[in-house]
Amino acid sequence: MTYLDPAPLVSMATAYWNSATLIAAVKLGVFDVIAQGSRSLEEISQALNCDSIATDALLTALLALELLERQDSQYINAPLASTYLVSGQPQSLGGALLYNADVYPLWGQLAEVVQQGDSVKDPQAYLGGDQEKTKRFVYGMHHRALGVGRAVSAIIDLTDVQHLADIGGGPGTYSALLSQKYSQLKADVLDLPAVVGVAQEIMTQMGADEQVSCVPFDYYQDSLTLNKYDGALISGVLHREQPEQVKSMFASVAQALPIGAPLWISDVMLNDDRSGPLFGAMFALNMRVLAHDGRCHSVAEQSAWLQELGFEIVGTHHLPPPINYTLIHAKKVR
Numbered sequence: 439m440t441y442l443d444p445a446p447l448v449s450m451a452t453a454y455w456n457s458a459t460l461i462a463a464v465k466l467g468v469f470d471v472i473a474q475g476s477r478s479l480e481e482i483s484q485a486l487n488c489d490s491i492a493t494d495a496l497l498t499a500l501l502a503l504e505l506l507e508r509q510d511s512q513y514i515n516a517p518l519a520s521t522y523l524v525s526g527q528p529q530s531l532g533g534a535l536l537y538n539a540d541v542y543p544l545w546g547q548l549a550e551v552v553q554q555g556d557s558v559k560d561p562q563a564y565l566g567g568d569q570e571k572t573k574r575f576v577y578g579m580h581h582r583a584l585g586v587g588r589a590v591s592a593i594i595d596l597t598d599v600q601h602l603a604d605i606g607g608g609p610g611t612y613s614a615l616l617s618q619k620y621s622q623l624k625a626d627v628l629d630l631p632a633v634v635g636v637a638q639e640i641m642t643q644m645g646a647d648e649q650v651s652c653v654p655f656d657y658y659q660d661s662l663t664l665n666k667y668d669g670a671l672i673s674g675v676l677h678r679e680q681p682e683q684v685k686s687m688f689a690s691v692a693q694a695l696p697i698g699a700p701l702w703i704s705d706v707m708l709n710d711d712r713s714g715p716l717f718g719a720m721f722a723l724n725m726r727v728l729a730h731d732g733r734c735h736s737v738a739e740q741s742a743w744l745q746e747l748g749f750e751i752v753g754t755h756h757l758p759p760p761i762n763y764t765l766i767h768a769k770k771v772r
């Protein structure tokens with residue numbers, strides 16, 4: 439019998455150790471404490487108010503993950519940690535990682551989710567049901583969008599658009615970045631009431647109030663105002679929805695936009711044969727854990743739905759990891 443190396447299985451079975459270590463360190467504020475200056479084990483465990491033997495084990499794991507470095511018993515943040523894991527830094531991913539911390543325990547119940555076919559948590563908690571969680575979710579999206587948003591907004595061409603409908607616009611980050619790129623542009627961030635409340639705060643922080651308005655909108659119930667918009671963006675929204683809902687959103691956009699108007703869709707998408715890629719497949723599973731109707735769609739599926747509704751596909755763009763977004767540029771032609 440030929441030997442089949444089981445190492446990939448061992449790696450898969452223990453991969454969550456790395457996630458848990460990173461999440462615990464961010465939650466405890468390890469990188470924030472060390473950012474103030476190099477620290478010894480005793481100083482760190484005291485500042486964190488943690489058990490020193492367990493802190494030693496955590497710091498050792500962080501050394502091995504190359505998030506910390508140690509010189510003469512003093513710990514310092516490694517470049518990846520000092521750039522992305524210290525609170526308040528321009529490129530901080532802290533908000534997004536804290537959101538991961540919320541989601542992390544839910545993955546432990548994946549078998550139950552698959553058995554029941556539904557998320558184990560009420561997804562509404564993040565969409566207004568729980569104020570703190572909603573705020574964390576919206577800021578998490580904002581930090582993620584700031585991280586990847588420039589690459590995405592660099593591709594989106596709104597040269598001829600005066601008024602953009604940013605459907606499920608969340609924190610408004612993309613609308614704000616696009617309004618910096620296009621001075622003629624006005625954008626409406628259309629999202630659930632509790633989410634636009636936080637988005638308004640973020641628009642003020644980004645100095646985008648003049649061009650970007652935050653408008654309460656429920657895409658299950660509300661229709662886009664006719665003759666108001668001449669372009670639309672649906673970013674990171676369709677992975678929450680099953681095909682029938684996606685088609686109904688496309689129909690509502692088709693009805694509201696004039697001929698010639700662009701529709702940009704940006705999301706994690708699956709290959710046309712729906713066999714991967716790995717990140718997309720895992721992301722789709724994450725959405726299943728989190729949201730009632732979570733699913734990732736392929737470019738081929740969405741293109742067919744759009745073409746049926748009178749859109750032409752102008753082009754697609756694939757952004758490589760760590761962004762992992764695909765953009766579909768469609769134009770209403772009939």
Ligand SMILES: C[S@@+](CC[C@H](N)C(=O)[O-])C[C@H]1O[C@@H](n2cnc3c(N)ncnc32)[C@H](O)[C@@H]1O
Pocket residue numbers: 565579580583605606607608609610611612628629630633655656657658672673674675678
């Ligand atoms: C992953 S976020 C994407 C946010 C933003 N477009 C971006 O790309 O950063 C999905 C958004 O869909 C919004 N959403 C979910 N259900 C909605 C509904 N029924 N009506 C309007 N927005 C909804 C959520 O509040 C959330 O802001």
